Amino acid sequence: MIAFVTTNEGKFREVSAALAEASVRIVREDRSYPEIQADRLEKVVRFAATILDDQIPGDYLIDDSGLFLDAFGGFPGVYSSYVQKRLGCAGILRLLAEGKSRAATFETVFLLRQGDSHEVFHGECQGTIASGEAGTGGFGFDPIFIPQGATKTFAEMSLAEKNRFSHRARAVAALLAHLRAPKEP
Numbered sequence: 001m002i003a004f005v006t007t008n009e010g011k012f013r014e015v016s017a018a019l020a021e022a023s024v025r026i027v028r029e030d031r032s033y034p035e036i037q038a039d040r041l042e043k044v045v046r047f048a049a050t051i052l053d054d055q056i057p058g059d060y061l062i063d064d065s066g067l068f069l070d071a072f073g074g075f076p077g078v079y080s081s082y083v084q085k086r087l088g089c090a091g092i093l094r095l096l097a098e099g100k101s102r103a104a105t106f107e108t109v110f111l112l113r114q115g116d117s118h119e120v121f122h123g124e125c126q127g128t129i130a131s132g133e134a135g136t137g138g139f140g141f142d143p144i145f146i147p148q149g150a151t152k153t154f155a156e157m158s159l160a161e162k163n164r165f166s167h168r169a170r171a172v173a174a175l176l177a178h179l180r181a182p183k184e185p
Contacts, residue, residue, distance in 0.1 A: 002112070003029040003060045005052060010139035011063065011168065018163050018172040024179060029056065041066055041078055042120055045111040049118055059115075061175075065108040065168065067092075067141045069129070071100035080141070089133050089144045102129040106145060106167040110175055119178055123171030138162065 004026045006012055012028045019026055036047045041064040048062055066080040072095070076083035096102055110121040126148045133143040135155025142154035147165035154162050163169040
């Protein structure tokens with residue numbers, strides 16, 4: 001059993017659905033943990049693990065995700081949650097209204113603790129920011145992000161559709177490859 005430590009119910013739904021297809025069961029540990037201000041998602045989860053190792057018994061999974069806009073050198077990136085709370089999707093659309101590049105990348109970094117080991121897994125999804133909000137599904141910036149190769153925003157997709165494209169699903173795939181790999185004796 002792996003505890004997924006997150007206050008975000010949407011993240012839990014996405015990850016547990018993807019892992020359930022591979023018969024990996026997780027439980028949600030609904031709690032927050034300190035997140036340092038850093039320039040990379042991996043630094044955020046590695047710092048969090050130094051604290052959670054003493055607080056969470058057994059195996060756990062944590063993640064940090066961000067929306068990286070090309071027009072702003074990757075901003076909001078690691079600050080995506082804060083920007084979502086302060087500006088929301090409408091604020092991002094206003095920032096891009098001046099004809100700036102709408103190219104964007106969603107990234108996720110997972111950290112899995114098993115025993116004394118910490119492993120990190122990455123997932124990335126390139127796409128564009130839509131001209132307006134569309135859809136009611138998902139969470140965060142999903143109503144404005146259109147993944148490369150799609151015509152709908154994440155918020156317009158079913159969970160199964162989103163998991164075919166998403167950064168988080170790609171990180172789950174990397175995690176599953178690790179969990180399925182033969183273990184050294």
